[in-house]
Amino acid sequence: MPDDLDLLTAAAHEAGKIALEFWRREPQIWEKDAGAGPVTEADLAVNDYLAHTLLGARQDYGWLSEESTDDPARLDAARCFIIDPIDGTRAFIDGQEGFSHSLAVAQGERITAAVVYLPAMGLTYTARSGQPALLNGKEIRVRDASLDDADILASKAVMDPANWRDGQVPGFRRSFRPSLAWRLCLVAEGRFDATLSPRSTWEWDIAAGSLIAECAGATVTDMHGGPMRFNSARALVDGMVIAAPPLHATIQQRLALQPRI
Structure with a gap:
């Protein structure tokens, strides 16, 4: 069985394939209630894929996603997926490259595994708690400035x-x-x-x-x-x-x- 980070990474890459099928192809768009912004058929397709894949692999995990109805049962789960199927939906709609898939696992209140994938740019950021952060497999570090x-x-x-x-x-x-x-x-x-x-x-x-x-x-x-x-x-x-x-x-x-x- 893959560990959480491997699971997230594989799912993010598959999600990218789904998103790119809609990108720059005039997907259907709806406005969310209360001015919460737009959502496209691509957001929903990616969300459905991720829910099926991730919860199918970790049936005891909770689920929190921008595009899913919130289930309070997640609060009682030892671990929870926290997902944004497409972060930067307006950029996606405009045909820009700067949209991403954001996938994480929380254990208690802390994040323990994380992937941010930008499929149009071929960028995969990953991290496991306590280990170096990586971009396309190479270690990355912050810089300092005044x-x-x-x-x-x-x-x-x-x-x-x-x-x-x-x-x-x-x-x-x-x-x-x-x-x-x-x-x-x-x-x-x-x-x-x-x-x-x-x-x-x-x-x-x-x-x-x-x-x-x-x-x-x-x-x-x-x-x-x-x-x-x-x-x-x-x-x-x-x-x-x-x-x-x-x-x-x-x-x-x-x-x-x-x-x-």
Whole structure:
């Protein structure tokens, strides 16, 4: 029987094949309720495949996915899959390459195995708890920088002065990528210095990437500097700060005491 990471990796690669069958081919699109964004027939096809494959292999695991109705039984499971079938759906719809499949296993509140796969770019990020993070089989590491010189992946919300002490936004450069999971991985491989979110983030967006970043040497916390906890009843984390330890410490010092969540 494959271990959890091998299982996730094989499933992610098959999911990529499914997604690419719809990519740039005008898939059907629906808008979710309450302004939750678009979903395509590709998201649903990938989700169905992953649920069938992963739960078929691990019938005692819980299941948390952006595209599945939440089953509270997952809270009682010792281990739980946390899945975003397609992270960056808007990029997928637009025909951009920067969408990913984000697959993770939580044991209790902690992520123990993780894969983020970008099929259009041929990028496979993987991590096992306590081992180095890998990109296409090669070890990756975070890089450090001063805050004012840092290149940080974040949405426009991070530039709100209310998120920073004394309303002073540091002089870092803000960059953006459509897949939140990929942002964490780009920090893990040292292509960017940090990623931030002052707003609550869904677990399925960051579960896999959080372990990959951690195994690459990043400090990974919520916006208050606390540990991320997964498979929670709300399925939300109170924002995130992910960076090499010295830069992470500086960011936490400069953030407002009560950041806007």
